[in-house]
Amino acid sequence: MAGLFVNQAAVYADARPTYPKEWFAKLASLTDHHDLAWDVGTGNGQSAIGVAEHYGKVVATDVSEAQLRLAIPNPKVQYVHTPLSMPDEQLISAMGGENSVDLITVAQAVHWFDLPTFYSLANRLLRKPGGVIAVWSYNYKISPIEHSMTRFFETTLPYWDPRTQHAFDGYRALPFPFEDVGLGTEGDPATLEMEQELSFDRLLGVLRSWSAVATAKERGVDLLSERVVKELEEEWGGKEVVRTVTYKTFMLAGKPKME
Structure with missing residues (x-):
């Protein structure tokens, strides 16, 4: 998965939307403690x-060194x-050993993971009781x-990795073996929205950041040819137009099941 995002790491960092502050406040309200969080696929x-x-x-991890080189500095984030x-x-x-993490978050990435391995790690690392895991994504x-x-x-x-099907389906079929905390559960994700101010250039950046666009380019196919960009620009209303757009997002959150 890391290789898909190496070449367009800078585009990805610039184009992708930021997540609403309210989401993080809500997730924080679900955990008993607020000492350590793990952001996976950061x-x-x-x-x-x-x-x-x-x-x-916050320990923020990624398999891609190229992505991490562009990470936003913060004194509380390692x-x-x-x-x-x-x-x-x-x-x-x-991460500090088992039973040490209060919150695990995965934004726009869990569908790339080896899920059984990741969920096993999450269960071992989450504080019990009181730890929460939340995964979310959006699509086209x-x-x-x-x-x-x-x-x-x-x-x-033709150029998407099969694992991205989970995102296309809104995580409705994504395995998520955790106990419901009222913010989306296996088979029934919570539906959320993100509003963003988007220029036409930023829209192109979003499209160029798609892994399928990068894969197509590696195979000699330019999905964002001059003709396609011109058509998109006309439909957008002109290059200078800035629009308010809404990303349809979906979230699953839970806590370890106590046996």
């Missing part, structure tokens, strides 16, 4: 920065490179530009 740290407003320390080769026990030790369904996004998305279909 990318450039967009989620980690929000989490840091509510927790004493960025750590965790290559796929890192043994589980080493990661657990780096952005209003009020649904038509343009759907039409462009259809051109990308």
